[in-house]
Amino acid sequence: MWFVSMLAVLASLLYVYAALPEDVVLQEDGVKQIIVHRDTLFYAMTGAIAFVNVLVFILAKVAPKQEDFRAWFHGQIITINVFFIIGLFLVSLFNSQEKYNYARIDFIIYGSVVLMVVWAISWPVWKIFKRFSVKQAV
DSSP: HHHHHHEEEEEHHHHHHHHHOSSEEEEEEEEEEEEEEEEHHOOOOHHHHHHHHHHHHHHHHHHHHHHHHHHHHHHHHHHHHHHHHHHHHHHHHHHHSSOOOOTTTTTHHHHHHHHHHHHHHHHHHHHHHHHHSOOOOO
16 A cells, blocks of 8 residues: 555656646745746655655665554554645646635645644554453463
C-alpha cells in the first residue's frame, strides 16, 4: 500500500503541475499574495515527497527486526502521502479560474491532518495498551 500511495502522490504531482499557471498563488490575504513559480513548487514538492518516502528505506536499514513498528511507520507515510495529494489538488483548485466554495471541502483538508495525527498517536497508545494488557508469567 505504501508503494501505491507513493505512485499516487507522484501521479497527482504531475497532473497538478500540468494544470498550474506559471505563477502559482499559495495564499491570498486581501491584496497581499504569496506567489511562487510553478517549477519552484514542483521541485519543492518533489523534494518533500522524496524525503518523506525515502524514510521508509532508512527505517528498514535501522530497524530491520521491528516488523510491527515498520508496519505502523509505513501507515504513517501513507497518511502523509494522502495529505500531499489533498494539498496538491487544493492548490490546483485555488489557482483554477473557477469559483468554488472552499467551505464545502474543508472537512477533507482538516480530515487529512486529523488522520496523520491520529495515526501518529496510535503507536504510543498501542504500545502502552500492549504493555498493560500482557499478563506476567508466574
